Amino acid sequence: MRSFSLELSTGRWLVDYCNNDGNYGVCYRQPTIWIRPDKCSEEHLDTCIHETLHATFPAMTEAEVHRAAGDVANVLWELGWRMKKPAKSR
Numbered sequence: 082m083r084s085f086s087l088e089l090s091t092g093r094w095l096v097d098y099c100n101n102d103g104n105y106g107v108c109y110r111q112p113t114i115w116i117r118p119d120k121c122s123e124e125h126l127d128t129c130i131h132e133t134l135h136a137t138f139p140a141m142t143e144a145e146v147h148r149a150a151g152d153v154a155n156v157l158w159e160l161g162w163r164m165k166k167p168a169k170s171r
Contacts, residue, residue: 123158
């Protein structure tokens, strides 16, 4: 998976992939969100939402972020969101 940058209300953030010492994702107060690449599509969705919430709303508690990310991920999953598999290089 390749890294990318995106503009959030709190500024430009880099999203990158690494194993994060066992964490599913990490968002520091610096503009980088780290996502673990080996999770299934549903866990990946939840993790991306979770870490984006941390980046966008740094005052939210971990419990609030966890609950909100789970709710949003569940709605998107029920609507049919699925992660595309990256194209294999030839």
